[in-house]
Amino acid sequence: MKVVEAFRQVAEDQQGILLEWMQRLAEGEYELLQRLGVDYTHRQSELLLGEYVAMLEKDPDTFQLKEEELIVKLVDELSMHLLRQGVTPHAFKPYMYALKGVIARRLKQHPDTDIDNLFDGYMVLDTMMNKIMYYYYESYISRREQVIQSQAMAIQELSTPVIQVWTGILVLPLVGAVDTQRAKVVMENLLAEIVRTKSPHVIIDITGVPIVDTGVAERLIKTVDAARLVGAECVLTGIRPEVAQTLVMLGVDLSGITTKATLQHSLSYLLDKQREQSEQSDAAPREKSV
Amino acid sequence: MQVPILKMNDVLIVTLGNEITDEEAIRIKQDILVKIQDTGCEGLLLDISVVDLIDSFMGRVLNEIAEMARLMGCRTAISGMSPQVAITMIELGLKLEGVYTALTVERGFDWLRNT
Numbered sequence: 001m002k003v004v005e006a007f008r009q010v011a012e013d014q015q016g017i018l019l020e021w022m023q024r025l026a027e028g029e030y031e032l033l034q035r036l037g038v039d040y041t042h043r044q045s046e047l048l049l050g051e052y053v054a055m056l057e058k059d060p061d062t063f064q065l066k067e068e069e070l071i072v073k074l075v076d077e078l079s080m081h082l083l084r085q086g087v088t089p090h091a092f093k094p095y096m097y098a099l100k101g102v103i104a105r106r107l108k109q110h111p112d113t114d115i116d117n118l119f120d121g122y123m124v125l126d127t128m129m130n131k132i133m134y135y136y137y138e139s140y141i142s143r144r145e146q147v148i149q150s151q152a153m154a155i156q157e158l159s160t161p162v163i164q165v166w167t168g169i170l171v172l173p174l175v176g177a178v179d180t181q182r183a184k185v186v187m188e189n190l191l192a193e194i195v196r197t198k199s200p201h202v203i204i205d206i207t208g209v210p211i212v213d214t215g216v217a218e219r220l221i222k223t224v225d226a227a228r229l230v231g232a233e234c235v236l237t238g239i240r241p242e243v244a245q246t247l248v249m250l251g252v253d254l255s256g257i258t259t260k261a262t263l264q265h266s267l268s269y270l271l272d273k274q275r276e277q278s279e280q281s282d283a284a285p286r287e288k289s290v
Numbered sequence: 291m292q293v294p295i296l297k298m299n300d301v302l303i304v305t306l307g308n309e310i311t312d313e314e315a316i317r318i319k320q321d322i323l324v325k326i327q328d329t330g331c332e333g334l335l336l337d338i339s340v341v342d343l344i345d346s347f348m349g350r351v352l353n354e355i356a357e358m359a360r361l362m363g364c365r366t367a368i369s370g371m372s373p374q375v376a377i378t379m380i381e382l383g384l385k386l387e388g389v390y391t392a393l394t395v396e397r398g399f400d401w402l403r404n405t
Contacts (some may be wrong), residue, residue: 074365083368104294106300116345187377188373188377191373191376191377192373194373194393195372195373195393198393198394199393200392200393200397225385226373226377226379226380227376228369228385228391229371229375229376229379229380229385229391230352230372230373230376230391230393230395231369231370231371231392231394231397231398232393240305277400280404280405281400281404
């Protein structure tokens with residue numbers, strides 16, 4: 001095949017292509033080059049060019065990029081680097097197109113080139129480049145997904161801390177909007193923590209909840225009821241004046257829940273209660289023995 | 291399934307296991323009530339720490355046992371409910387009002403004897 005032959009001859013001057021490519025990158029303002037640095041880009045580009053040139057000799061219809069370990073590794077590494085540097089995903093495209101331009105021009109200048117094999121050659125260049133491009137975007141997106149997922153998990157963990165402040169007393173500081181999904185996570189976490197630490201008392205602090213409407217109130221009541229079922233009593237605190245007004249205006253019935261003004265009040269109330277209970281259970285056996 | 295009903299001081303202790311059928315639940319209910327009458331105990335402690343699934347029927351039976359025991363002058367505490375069971379109960383709208391729920395058998399026992 002003539003095209004393959006022409007490519008082979010063009011590719012013999014790999015160093016020349018690399019230099020021209022790098023020169024182009026340096027002349028134009030390429031985001032990728034600026035972010036990754038000249039040395040790193042040069043090194044990676046050399047490897048990438050070698051792989052790309054080798055690809056050009058293969059049949060574009062049957063070529064499977066994912067089976068080529070080396071180039072997959074190269075593109076993966078590049079996409080990871082770009083992601084870490086906070087570069088837009090599109091920075092890769094002009095960088096690769098610059099290379100395609102260099103090779104296409106050299107192909108055109110080749111003495112055996114006529115219009116037919118220039119076209120064929122260009123098609124091969126294009127198809128192979130697209131394969132790399134597709135893979136790059138796939139790799140970039142899947143990496144980004146991973147980042148997003150781990151961040152979502154981190155946020156979820158951060159958003160539902162349950163703190164043991166005293167023997168048998170847990171504090172659940174709620175911050176931010178309490179939607180159905182989050183309320184469920186909060187409830188599960190809280191119940192698990194109650195059972196794990198064997199804490200009979202819980203303080204729910206809603207100072208950080210911006211809007212408390214009937215939905216939020218209902219979720220809070222559910223959480224309190226569920227906590228009661230596993231054997232823990234809840235004290236609600238941090239109800240701001242406007243929240244109190246809204247709740248009463250909406251007719252939300254919170255009469256079954258103990259409420260205290262501040263976290264401090266709640267804590268001293270629960271400590272008193274614990275003292276009372278321990279005195280009682282100390283007193284009981286004596287009562288019997290008398 | 292035969293469920294043992296233990297008497298300790300003035301408290302009856304019943305441990306409910308997994309996979310209790312509806313018929314068994316009704317029989318356990320009757321056994322408990324008869325035992326209350328026989329012993330004249332004033333406290334009933336139901337431990338459900340090994341139960342990891344409660345359906346609406348079982349939830350209702352628990353409520354009924356507590357209510358019936360109350361009529362016979364016996365207070366009821368339920369201990370050791372697991373988080374999953376608690377969430378299911380809340381979703382079913384079964385709040386077990388009028389029943390004392392305790393984290394552990396020990397706490398339930400203390401409550402029945404002291405308050």
